[in-house]
Amino acid sequence: MQAKDIMTTSVISVPQDGTVEDAVRLMLDHHISALPVLDDQGRLKGLLSEGDLMRRVRDTESPRRSWWLEIFGGTSNTARDFVKLKSNRVEDVMTRDVVSVEEDTTVARIARLLEKHRIKRVPVLRSGQVVGIVSRANLLHALSALRDRVLPEPSEDDRLLRVKVEKALKDVPGATVNLINYTVEDGTVSVWGVADSDFQENAIRVAVENLSGVRKVDVNMGRLPAWAYGI
Numbered sequence: 001m002q003a004k005d006i007m008t009t010s011v012i013s014v015p016q017d018g019t020v021e022d023a024v025r026l027m028l029d030h031h032i033s034a035l036p037v038l039d040d041q042g043r044l045k046g047l048l049s050e051g052d053l054m055r056r057v058r059d060t061e062s063p064r065r066s067w068w069l070e071i072f073g074g075t076s077n078t079a080r081d082f083v084k085l086k087s088n089r090v091e092d093v094m095t096r097d098v099v100s101v102e103e104d105t106t107v108a109r110i111a112r113l114l115e116k117h118r119i120k121r122v123p124v125l126r127s128g129q130v131v132g133i134v135s136r137a138n139l140l141h142a143l144s145a146l147r148d149r150v151l152p153e154p155s156e157d158d159r160l161l162r163v164k165v166e167k168a169l170k171d172v173p174g175a176t177v178n179l180i181n182y183t184v185e186d187g188t189v190s191v192w193g194v195a196d197s198d199f200q201e202n203a204i205r206v207a208v209e210n211l212s213g214v215r216k217v218d219v220n221m222g223r224l225p226a227w228a229y230g231i
């Protein structure tokens with residue numbers, strides 16, 4: 001099983017020249033915790049996560065010495081830290097050394113990368129362009145669908161069916177596709193994620209059931225709390 005078999009394909013990103021306020025609004029609107037940062041050619045330049053933003057909050061609230069005391073004290077990263085804490089530009093705040101993978105990277109290798117680098121997600125690239133995200137949640141969902149302890153290698157039919165599922169979910173009214181994960185194995189489609197209501201969950205099930213090649217559909221959708229919608 002490879003990255004392309006489990007990745008979330010509806011990727012919400014932010015431009016390199018965007019503002020922190022724009023990025024925060026995207027995170028809130030789409031209920032996500034990180035954004036790939038892209039240049040004007042669509043190439044991956046960095047990643048802006050809730051961790052990057054929370055560091056700004058923590059460092060702002062914690063006592064700090066005067067900048068000139070830090071310079072005389074030998075702190076070499078003072079100027080860089082100042083920019084990351086005070087700038088409103090995404091490119092100044094983002095993490096630049098991003099661990100990424102290709103579509104054909106195995107799930108086992110992705111799991112090792114997440115563990116090695118202590119990260120929660122990796123962008124998936126195709127010819128330098130971001131085409132998906134694999135998170136810890138994607139890995140857990142794939143594992144939970146296993147009938148045994150061996151990750152199966154999807155057939156070409158399953159991979160083609162996965163593309164159909166992706167398109168079908170995008171047509172479900174109001175569905176937040178970036179919050180939906182799915183796997184396909186021998187024509188069985190397992191869907192996890194978040195739905196606004198029982199009606200939307202049923203709409204997701206029907207959309208997948210109507211696809212040719214689908215033998216069975218397992219839908220397990222959660223609900224976001226009211227505060228997540230600003231209610």
